[in-house]
Amino acid sequence: MYNFLPIAYFQDKFVPFAEATISIATHALHYGTGAFGGMRGIPNPENPSQILLFRLDRHSQRLSQSAKFLHYNLPATKIQETIIEFVKKNRPTSSFYIRPFVYTSDLGIAPRLHNIDKNFAVYGIELGDYLSPAGVSCRISSWQRQEDASFPLRGKICGAYITSSLAKTEAAESGFDEAILMNSQGKVSEASGMNIFVVRNGQIITPGFDHDILEGITRDSVVTIAKNFGIPVIERAVDKSELLIADEVFLSGTAAKVVPVNRIENYYLPENRPISEKIREKLVAITENRDSEYQDWVFPIDI
Ligand SMILES: Cc1ncc(COP(=O)(O)O)c(C=O)c1O
The missing domain is CATH 3.20.10.10 (D-amino Acid Aminotransferase, subunit A, domain 2)
Known part of the structure; x- marks a missing residue:
């Protein structure tokens, strides 16, 4: 089971994670027409009121580039600013993973990337080791x-x-x-x-x-x-x-x-x-x- 960070970014605002839900008819769910990022952060071991994010700029840039393939113009600066705000709202206390993503958010059928709304969302989970460091x-x-x-x-x-x-x-x-x-x-x-x-x-x-x-x-x-x-x-x-x-x-x-x-x-x-x-x-x-x-x-x- 995952421990989700309490606040998510969804439909242009910060909401409790449990309220960030989508319809079963969401286009991206059926066609895989989304793109995501994943970055890690930790509380600064020397200063618990500071969070350290690893290579935020590169992760934001890569998601922005991925969004281009979905015909979605999402500047890296917007991603970066949203993630900083996301971290401030969540104030994580242990090692965590942030999952920013974009997706075709309209309801209905027909695979395409034109004439369809897209959305940008962010959520986070507490995350220790994903695979055993022993090998x-x-x-x-x-x-x-x-x-x-x-x-x-x-x-x-x-x-x-x-x-x-x-x-x-x-x-x-x-x-x-x-x-x-x-x-x-x-x-x-x-x-x-x-x-x-x-x-x-x-x-x-x-x-x-x-x-x-x-x-x-x-x-x-x-x-x-x-x-x-x-x-x-x-x-x-x-x-x-x-x-x-x-x-x-x-x-x-x-x-x-x-x-x-x-x-x-x-x-x-x-x-x-x-x-x-x-x-x-x-x-x-x-x-x-x-x-x-x-x-x-x-x-x-x-x-
Ligand atoms: C298919 C695939 N290859 C490689 C990587 C490693 O990429 P990164 O170091 O940016 O996490 C990932 C992880 O995101 C991945 O999903």
Whole structure:
């Protein structure tokens, strides 16, 4: 069960979460014509009257771009201002996750994006660990990641998550924690809601933007942190067989942060994971504002 933050943003105003409800005839519910974001925040461990949001600007920008695919003009500044207000109204007391989203809000049928109202809403939940930081097992999914030719992969579009859901459930029902999806070229793309990294011989390798990945904001953070540590990062096609013999594999995402993979199919990965650990520790320190080098990634909000 989730603990929802008490106040939601819905139909242009802040209301109690329980009152932010929609009709069963809502267009987006039927056609997947929505887009969403997801960002994490924590109370500042040094100052409980301050909330720290991680990379608010990038998350707002990505949702604004996703909204464009829905023919909805929602400036990143509007998203950012609404989220700041949302945090002030909710005054969270523990680690939380904010879910801002846009959707075709008219009632009725016919898939389209023109001549239809859209809406912007925000809610939040308290959220600790999404996946075990001790490591997860992964199945190579029988479901493929979508291609940009049939789906706007630069957006975080609701409809795409049928594939993630199929893959995650397939993995869970066969005894794994998570799924790794290949793309239509048979190369590694990403997990059900996370980007993927492989470590081999002291180098980090990750599928590039030309491998049908979501442009993950945690991925971007990991790449920057690794490069600043002097660890080479190579963005290129990754084969399935490379995963199986890797020194380390880890997943990155807002909800999951950085999570090591301990097993892929019937291949067990080494338990010693110096690079994954180093990056995870750094990322956690940054989100908790304990690292002056990356202070521009952390948005303090006085509540
Ligand atoms: C399909 C997919 N890939 C990757 C990611 C990781 O993106 P981010 O680091 O921006 O959360 C997510 C999570 O939002 C996702 O849903």
